[in-house]
Amino acid sequence: MDELLERALRDKARLRRKLAALPVEDKLVLVARMQRRKNDIRRSTGRDPTPQFEPCAVGVSDEAGLIDRAQEILEVLDTDR
Numbered sequence: 637m638d639e640l641l642e643r644a645l646r647d648k649a650r651l652r653r654k655l656a657a658l659p660v661e662d663k664l665v666l667v668a669r670m671q672r673r674k675n676d677i678r679r680s681t682g683r684d685p686t687p688q689f690e691p692c693a694v695g696v697s698d699e700a701g702l703i704d705r706a707q708e709i710l711e712v713l714d715t716d717r
Contacts, residue, residue: 654713662709664694669706
């Protein structure tokens with residue numbers, strides 16, 4: 637069990653370093669995507685959504701572009717081990 641925990645902590649530290657090294661623009665894309673997911677959950681539970689970045693504010697043209705760009709960023713983070 638200790639080996640599993642150590643691996644999980646190493647992976648978490650590695651991901652945090654990679655996220656910290658991202659350009660600010662990429663971080664904003666990820667934040668905007670998380671805001672949308674959060675608001676989807678809020679709506680599904682009957683609560684009002686909170687303010688969120690518009691896609692153009694983070695350098696993409698529309699909602700689909702935001703989702704695609706966020707996925708690209710996450711895939712790079714996941715594959716760079």
